[in-house]
Amino acid sequence: MIKGRAVCGKIAEGEAVVFQAPFSFIGDMDPESGEVTMANHPLFGTNLKGKVLVVTTGHGGTIAPFMAYKAKLNNCNPAAIVCNFADNITVECAIVMGIPVVDGFREDITQIIKSGLHVTVDGTHGTIDLDDVN
Numbered sequence: 001m002i003k004g005r006a007v008c009g010k011i012a013e014g015e016a017v018v019f020q021a022p023f024s025f026i027g028d029m030d031p032e033s034g035e036v037t038m039a040n041h042p043l044f045g046t047n048l049k050g051k052v053l054v055v056t057t058g059h060g061g062t063i064a065p066f067m068a069y070k071a072k073l074n075n076c077n078p079a080a081i082v083c084n085f086a087d088n089i090t091v092e093c094a095i096v097m098g099i100p101v102v103d104g105f106r107e108d109i110t111q112i113i114k115s116g117l118h119v120t121v122d123g124t125h126g127t128i129d130l131d132d133v134n
Contacts, residue, residue, distance in 0.1 A: 002112065004082075005104030006126035008094045012080040013120040013131075016113050017043065017051045024060035025067040025093050034076030043115075052119040053078040056110055058090030068093035080121035082128060084109055102126050 023029075030037050034049035058064075058081075071077040077097045081090060086103040094101045100123025105112070113119060113130065120129040 002128040004102040007101035009124040010100040014079040016119045018054040018115045022059040023055040025064040026060040031070035057085045065092040069096040072097045
């Protein structure tokens with residue numbers, strides 16, 4: 001179990017998709033399909049629907065929560081967000097999607113969690129369980 005800071009409550013689980021960079025719901029993900037749209041990015045085309053999004057932090061403007069809500073309406077949103085620092089925009093996006101957020105880890109969480117691992121995120125207690133650790 002990895003302890004962080006509880007930001008948005010609820011419990012969710014899914015396959016981790018790890019970005020080694022900040023993420024925005026404006027332009028980094030198609031809200032119609034859930035696919036990563038960042039050209040020339042190694043995860044281009046990866047679908048985030050039902051996945052645990054692991055990022056350093058978020059970025060973007062005030063339209064990001066609208067795009068996140070659009071993804072939710074299309075049933076294409078991630079299941080949870082895990083990040084080193086949950087900026088205000090990322091938190092707003094999580095709230096409109098109704099998903100948990102945990103941040104505030106002692107180490108860079110994008111170096112601890114690997115893409116493909118099954119992760120359980122407890123946004124009420126601020127904990128992360130990695131179910132497929134070797």
